[in-house]
Amino acid sequence: MVNSDPKASSHTPVADFSNTEIAFSHKSDAALRQTSWLFRMMNKSWLVSTGGSFGLWLNSSGIRIFDSLIRSTIFKQFCGGINLEDSTLAIQHLAELNTMTVLDFGAEGKVREIDFDNTLKENLRAIAYASTNPSVPVISSKVTALASNDILKKFQLGQLKTVQEKEAFQRVEERLDKLCHAAWESGVAVFIDAEETWMQETIDYLVLTLMEKYNKERIVVYHTYQMYRKDKLESLKADHMSARDKGYILGAKIVRGAYMEKERERAKEMKYPSPIQNSKADTDRDFDAAIAYCVDHYEEIASCNASHNMKSNLIQAELIASKGLPRDHRHLNFCQLYGMSDHITFNLAAAGYNVAKYLPYGPVKEVLPYLIRRARENSAVTGEMSRELGLIVAEMTRRGMK
DSSP, X not given: OOOOOGGGGTTSOSOXXXXXXXXXXXXXXXXXXXXXXXXXXXXXXXXXXXXXXXXXXXXXTTOOTTHHHHHHTHHHHHOOOSSHHHHHHHHHHHHHTTOEEEEEXXXXXXXXXXXXXXXXXXXXXXXXXXXXXXXOOEEEEOGGGTSOHHHHHHHHTTOXXXXXXXXXXXXXXXXXXXXXXXXXXXXXXXXXXXXXXXXXXXXXXXHHXXXXXXXXXXXXXXXXXXXXXXXXXXXXXHHHHHHHHHTOOEEEEEEOXXXXXXXXXXXXXXXXXXXXXXXXXXXXXXXXXXHHHHHHTXXXXXXXXXXXXXXXXXXXXXXXXXXXXXXXXXXXXEEEETTSOHHHHHHHHHTTOOEEEEEEESOHHHHHHHHHHHHXXXXXXXXXXXXXXXXHHHHHHHTTOO
């Protein structure tokens, strides 16, 4: 029996996340200086907070005077391009670094039927593109870009009363089915993002139904499990048992989560127990347990460790190595955001693991809410920008740059 204890292989590290030479080999000295400047700006929480609020106001008002500045700075760092064609250079560059791409059209939070249909069309274009490019095995989609929040919430509460509401929900099901059917036909997979608890049960229902339909022979549909929720480790295990009984592969993208403060505030206002873990340590514990569970059942679960946490990535890498599993097995994946955690992504790629960059794209007006949310989360909550900046400075020092 193979020893599955990650400590068993600790004398031979499976990936060196401190190797900044590999992490930033794709950046020239000039590009590294520009990245350093950008992260220094984003490390100022007051600037991110004030600038973010102003930027969202301009965006919602249709004022585009700063689009060129945004495109040359934060957009360039974290997005592939304004459309698929514009993103091709970034995709090719990642492929040269043995890194795959997860395409993510930046639309979210739509309210009109025409916007939902347009998002679906863009998602279908992404699938068609991915089907011709082996370095793009997956696209990502948000149900909130294909359906109104109101309809998702009402279905969860059993409050779809009118004919119009029921027809609207049926159109949601049809859009998602069309998306996943196209992926199934094209040999591509789809990540379906998680949302807030007050609509997540609806998304659970939709995605599990799609997995049962399309994941019989290969992985097509991935659900997303937010491990900052107290119940999601058990949900993962229960969904695995259900998938085993029904004869399909469970797709599981494992994340920590993105709506923590909003969830806690709502629970307090509405006087129900918070669904969020009591501490970060609890979230880390369940995240790492979920990763281990997926690796243990890799033949029945296709998983993606979607994390910027070095320890959690190392745990999975060492589990794969210590079990003697193929590092490039299609069910064992890692993913980080484009423009961040290059020390994790490219060192995993250099060590032979399946790793991808999550590549948002779309017009500035579409992706700006994503960019601002990412900057706020990482500068104010996790300290991600400080870590990124430290690594950049280390590489600049290694190169002898001033």
